Amino acid sequence: MLVGLLGATIVLCNITCFTEKEEKKKWKEIKLFRKLEKEKMQELVEKKKEEAEPNKDEGRHYTVSVALPGSILDNAQSPELRTYLAGQIARACTIFCVDEIVVFDEQGEDSKTVEGEFEGIKKRGHACVQLARILQYLECPQYLRKSFFPQTPGSAVCRAPEPLRQSPPCSNR
Numbered sequence: 001m002l003v004g005l006l007g008a009t010i011v012l013c014n015i016t017c018f019t020e021k022e023e024k025k026k027w028k029e030i031k032l033f034r035k036l037e038k039e040k041m042q043e044l045v046e047k048k049k050e051e052a053e054p055n056k057d058e059g060r061h062y063t064v065s066v067a068l069p070g071s072i073l074d075n076a077q078s079p080e081l082r083t084y085l086a087g088q089i090a091r092a093c094t095i096f097c098v099d100e101i102v103v104f105d106e107q108g109e110d111s112k113t114v115e116g117e118f119e120g121i122k123k124r125g126h127a128c129v130q131l132a133r134i135l136q137y138l139e140c141p142q143y144l145r146k147s148f149f150p151q152t153p154g155s156a157v158c159r160a161p162e163p164l165r166q167s168p169p170c171s172n173r
Contacts, residue, residue: 063099063100064096064097064098064099064100065098065099065100065101065102066093066098066100066101066102067101067102067103067104068089068101068102068103068104068131069103069104069105069106070103070104070105070106070127070128070129070130070131070132071106071107071127071128072085072089072127072131073085073086073127073130073131074127082127082130082134083134086130086131086134086135086138087134087138089101089131089135090134090135090138090139101135103128103131103132103135104128105128136149137149
């Protein structure tokens with residue numbers, strides 16, 4: 001131990017000198033180690049979050065259904081008006097995000113299906129089948145309609161309703 005001029009003690013230590021390359025290498029290793037530790041901690045936090053919320057499904061857990069009597073089309077006076085009425089029903093159900101439309105027969109006649117070939121509407125009692133068929137037609141994409149719904153002489157007039165009008169642009173915007 002040496003005593004300096006001001007009375008302070010000076011301790012001589014055995015200092016090992018590293019070259020600059022070795023020091024940089026050590027710092028890089030330390031930084032890399034810290035970075036890996038941070039990533040591991042983030043992964044653990046993410047796993048804990050996933051375990052805390054096991055079933056986070058997107059979408060609704062319910063369906064919205066509408067039941068319509070087939071006789072609603074009996075009030076229409078022509079096949080064009082029947083189609084128009086069915087189109088308006090489909091439009092309203094689309095706007096209100098209805099998932100399912102159930103068409104039922106009020107008279108309770110034997111069950112009819114809308115699958116297979118459509119022979120057209122011969123009398124007013126088949127409004128359920130016509131309503132279901134028109135709704136299927138409107139649900140089908142336009143490029144598939146001709147192949148799925150061929151026009152037959154007895155089939156009702158079926159045309160997609162006019163698209164919704166957009167409000168005119170505001171002059172202040």
